[in-house]
Amino acid sequence: MDEWIFPDQGETFFLGTKVGMPEDNKWLEEILGVAGVEGVLLVSPAGKILAKAGLNFDHLTSEKIAEKIIRIRLIYQQVNQSLKEIEIVWPDYNLVIMLKKEMILITYCSQGKNLPLLRITLQVMMAHLLEDKKFIKQIKKHLNEKPAQIVPEQLDAKEIKLISKLQ
Amino acid sequence: MALVGNLRDLKLPNLIQLNCMEKNTAKLTIEYAGKYGFIYFQEGKVVHAELDPDIGEDALFKMLALNEGKFKVESGVRPPIVSISTPWNSLLLKGLHRLDTLQSSDENKQFHLLSMLMNIKGVKNVAILNPEGEVLASNAKIDSASVITVFAALQVEKMGTLMGRSNPRFISLNTASSRILLAHYKQNLIYLDIETKYQIDTVLTLINQVVTT
Numbered sequence: 001m002d003e004w005i006f007p008d009q010g011e012t013f014f015l016g017t018k019v020g021m022p023e024d025n026k027w028l029e030e031i032l033g034v035a036g037v038e039g040v041l042l043v044s045p046a047g048k049i050l051a052k053a054g055l056n057f058d059h060l061t062s063e064k065i066a067e068k069i070i071r072i073r074l075i076y077q078q079v080n081q082s083l084k085e086i087e088i089v090w091p092d093y094n095l096v097i098m099l100k101k102e103m104i105l106i107t108y109c110s111q112g113k114n115l116p117l118l119r120i121t122l123q124v125m126m127a128h129l130l131e132d133k134k135f136i137k138q139i140k141k142h143l144n145e146k147p148a149q150i151v152p153e154q155l156d157a158k159e160i161k162l163i164s165k166l167q
Numbered sequence: 168m169a170l171v172g173n174l175r176d177l178k179l180p181n182l183i184q185l186n187c188m189e190k191n192t193a194k195l196t197i198e199y200a201g202k203y204g205f206i207y208f209q210e211g212k213v214v215h216a217e218l219d220p221d222i223g224e225d226a227l228f229k230m231l232a233l234n235e236g237k238f239k240v241e242s243g244v245r246p247p248i249v250s251i252s253t254p255w256n257s258l259l260l261k262g263l264h265r266l267d268t269l270q271s272s273d274e275n276k277q278f279h280l281l282s283m284l285m286n287i288k289g290v291k292n293v294a295i296l297n298p299e300g301e302v303l304a305s306n307a308k309i310d311s312a313s314v315i316t317v318f319a320a321l322q323v324e325k326m327g328t329l330m331g332r333s334n335p336r337f338i339s340l341n342t343a344s345s346r347i348l349l350a351h352y353k354q355n356l357i358y359l360d361i362e363t364k365y366q367i368d369t370v371l372t373l374i375n376q377v378v379t380t
Contacts, residue, residue, distance in 0.1 A: 061329050068322040068329075075318050076342065079311050087339040088323055089371070090332055115368055162300050162318045166311055 027129050028053050031107065034121050039108040041066070044142035045101065055108060069106065070148045073099055078166055098126055102136075102143055170240040174199075174233055180259050182238065187211045187255040194244035199236030199282055202306060206230065207246035213255045215246040223250035224258065231262045232275060236282075277304040283377045284357070289365030290374075294358040303355060312347070313358065316340065320349050320356055337371060350378050 031040050032054055039054030043066040052062055069086065076083040086097040094109045096119060105126055109118060129135055136143075152160060174182075174197070183206070186193055190211035197204040204218035206227060216227035251258065277295055281304055284293045294305035298321075300314035323338050338349040346367065348359040357378060361370055 057330070064329050065326050068326045072319045072322050072340070075315050076340075079315060081342050081345075083340060083342055085339070085341040086319075087337075087341075087367075088326070088335045089337040089339070090327075090335045093332070095326075116366065158298075159318065159321060162314050162321070165300055165314045 027125070027132070027135060031105075031122070031125055034118060034125075035114065036109045036118050037107055038110055041106040041108075043069070043104040043106065044139070044145055045070075045103065046142070046145035046148045048142055048145065050103065050139055050142060065106070066104070069097055069099075069104060071150055073104075074148060074150050075163070075166075096122060098122060100126060100130065102130060103139065169242075171238065173235060173237055175235045177238075179231055179233060179238075180263070182240070183213060183255060183259060186240065187213065191240075192243060192245060194241045194246075196239045196241070197230055197233065197236050198238075199233055204230045204233075207244070209246055209249075211255075213251050213253075213258055215248055215250045224253065224261075227251065227258065228262045228265050229275075229278075231259075231266055232278075274304075280352070280357075280377070281306055284359060284374065287370060287373045287377070289362045289370045290359055291362055292358075292360040295352065296356045296358050298354065298356075305358075309358065309360075312360075316347055316349055316358055317356060320351075336375065339367060348374065350374060352378060 028040065028051060031037060037054075039056075040051070041049065041055060041062055042051040044050055047063065047066045047070050049059065049062050049066060052059075055062070057065070072086065073083050083099050085099065086095075088095040088097075092110070094115065096107045096109060096115075098105045098107075105122070107118075107122060109115070150163065152163075155163070179197075182195060186195065186208045188211070191208050192210055193208045195206040195208070197206075202219065204226065205216065206213060207215040213227065216223060216230065218226035218229050221229060253261070281293045281295070284290055285306055292305070292307040292309065294307075294309050294313065295303040296313050296317055297303055298317065300317040302309065302313050319340055320338060324334060327333060327335065334351045336350065340347045340349070341363075344363070346361045346363050348361055348367075348370070350357045350359070357374075359374065361367065
């Protein structure tokens with residue numbers, strides 16, 4: 001379980017291990033079973049990919065996507081605000097991102113489905129997930145990771161200029 | 168007793184004409200998109216106008232562009248200063264002539280866009296932000312939120328590139344106490360502060376209609 005082996009496109013992985021769907025992993029099964037959900041990515045607060053299912057992105061792309069989300073969370077923290085949810089709406093696609101202290105859940109949804117219902121369902125599932133002792137035990141070591149930080153060296157000139165305006 | 172109404176029903180040139188012909192001394196207040204404009208009449212003459220940040224004829228000409236907005240006429244209120252000396256009929260002709268030019272300016276388009284967005288139920292504040300995080304137009308002070316939201320939109324743009332997607336239609340950023348919606352508008356961003364009790368999907372549909380018109 002310690003070694004991170006990442007999947008080929010579309011495969012389902014949990015904590016670096018390939019898992020079968022749907023029986024092997026109850027929570028992945030449940031989230032992917034929600035009408036409209038096409039894929040899910042679970043990320044640690046430090047940006048490690050904990051789980052990935054139903055997506056066509058490779059590991060590196062998934063990590064970079066997570067990195068951008070964490071940067072948004074961190075910029076809010078700079079002004080003492082805690083971001084709870086991000087939703088990105090394309091004409092045919094939605095990303096619903098739920099940010100909890102313990103993890104970040106990124107859900108890829110097809111448009112035209114019942115989004116209010118989907119949001120409520122995801123909230124409920126996140127709550128269940130965080131109460132699931134087995135799951136928390138599985139991700140425990142990631143909860144103690146060094147907190148993510150905005151690293152100026154990793155930013156481009158535009159991003160640095162914006163951040164400098166906050167100081 | 169004050170005369171109140173909406174410019175939808177009684178146009179501003181008519182209101183001005185009415186007050187001047189009646190030789191009124193009065194204060195006309197117009198509220199539109201969270202902004203207030205004032206026109207003062209003294210014994211039937213237009214003597215002063217204010218529409219932040221403009222004063223005098225410029226303020227009056229901008230108000231002439233309004234097709235809607237609540238108004239109130241309070242009789243007997245004297246002007247704080249005199250900033251206009253042009254007779255009211257020449258003023259109206261000049262103003263309506265200038266309106267044609269003003270209507271095509273970016274500033275006016277932005278003002279109208281803000282006004283339309285502010286009319287949507289659930290929208291608390293609106294701003295137009297440039298890619299540098301500067302506020303080009305707004306109905307309220309939004310402080311550091313402009314930089315934060317532009318930074319967030321930039322990260323989303325980069326995510327879109329990774330996913331092979333163009334700019335999204337909307338980005339919603341929710342904290343425990345606020346809900347910010349961002350929409351791309353030309354090379355800029357529209358920032359909307361939405362009341363958290365409102366269903367985002369209803370607001371999105373209305374905003375989309377305004378932004379795409």
